[in-house]
Amino acid sequence: MTEATRRERLRAETERDIRRQARALLVEHGRDAVTLRAIAREVGITAPALYRYYDSREDLLRRLAEDICTDLAAELDADLDGIDEDDVSAQVYAVCRGFRRWALAHPQEFTLVFASTEDALGSCTPDGRGQVGDQFGRVFLEVAGRLIASHPLPEDLGHDAPENLHADLAAFQQVLLATVNDRGVAVDASVLPLGAVYHITQSWVRIYGHVALEVFGRFPFAVSNPEPMFDSMLAQILGEMGFRHLTRP
Amino acid sequence: MTEATRRERLRAETERDIRRQARALLVEHGRDAVTLRAIAREVGITAPALYRYYDSREDLLRRLAEDICTDLAAELDADLDGIDEDDVSAQVYAVCRGFRRWALAHPQEFTLVFASTEDALGSCTPDGRGQVGDQFGRVFLEVAGRLIASHPLPEDLGHDAPENLHADLAAFQQVLLATVNDRGVAVDASVLPLGAVYHITQSWVRIYGHVALEVFGRFPFAVSNPEPMFDSMLAQILGEMGFRHLTRP
DNA sequence: TCAACTACGTAAACGGTGTTCACTCACCTG
């Protein structure tokens, strides 16, 4: 049955174990506690053995960040599974709330993936596309693309997009189109106007900004219950896109 | 003249030296390079001597963060000095652009102060008010308060502030009032409606979000020139507050 | 079947880290 040799199976198992223990150390004691020796101790091997799996500690952390992106994407996908496929605004709520919930529950992972300088970690997408963690980005882009395409948009949406950003926005528009089409929904550029693409970008700024401020405790005053504030922001973002009367699931 | 004894003068000088060298290490090689032994080497003492000045490495980093806040505030104050005292929108541009410029020029310091979990660093304000770095916050709050007070605001500004946030907003309103009044401008709560206070909070979310995304390279696509995007966001924030036709200095 | 090869894991070592401890000695105070 299994094509893999015994050695390959053992190796795969050890590698899973390494990542699991590294992840546990990150979650419980922070990035600095993700130590080659500590991981090895938990796995039951010695530290130099880890060099058979990773080039360096930095390399291990990079792979860890990729795993985190993948798991986050899976979590958000699971959230989306329970939602009506045609109710795009509910999908937006689910993904954004899921992102916030995940970030607050896993601040160390959030910091590693979403608040590390590129030279300290390297991008999640080593092909240099400069995207947010690829798997996570896929989920977000998918919902964003469907959101734009599903609804007649206000005419002046994103009218203030700077002109010299048009080329970048056009490139992003293509990525959005490709992401949506990958899911079998056929749309073309005409339903994804650049103004709307710009608005999506601005929305990501706000969503990320709120979540990061909450995780890092850097709001200008003590917010006793930030959740309604987040929901209110989502409602405003959707409202600006023309979703005036919407349910807040 | 100098009340201080010789010993006290030497101590103060050494402490300044320690912080200067620690700061240089942070700027040039990142947080992990801020090593007690490296600092001591630069200062010309041994590592254990640093324990006469700080309880631990963590304590030193906390003090460093406070210094950074103070210096950033001084830099922004200097930016404000060159601006007409009555042109509040120009002041907003100056402070926000100054913050962005500083963050991009000092990513390591930005990460330490604005993108560290509280348990990894402790708040800049040890009195637990949960504010952004106190000195920096003062400058921002001052401009924000004057911005609100200086202008007739749209009636529906911040109409979507969640109800259960009113208590927090009222507290922040008092802080804003106190900050503005400290500068000798007498205003009362009537010119600082809660809706406007909420809008200020949302604006901080956007400004912080943009800057952090740029520093960490986590925009959803490669932005070849983010500066006009930032300026455009500022224009929109001011526009929502009623500054329809404004110069962009 | 058996020799040759591959790759996982090891112990030892190097230079680095934060931190503690006992100690010296210049400085300040009475």
Place this chain on the structure above:
DNA sequence: CAGGTGAGTGAACACCGTTTACGTAGTTGA
């Protein structure tokens, strides 16, 4: 000038990432 205080030291401890040489179990081909 005696006594106390506090800045700084060197040695030590337990860690850390990484490299090296080496043993050995698993695999492969003749």
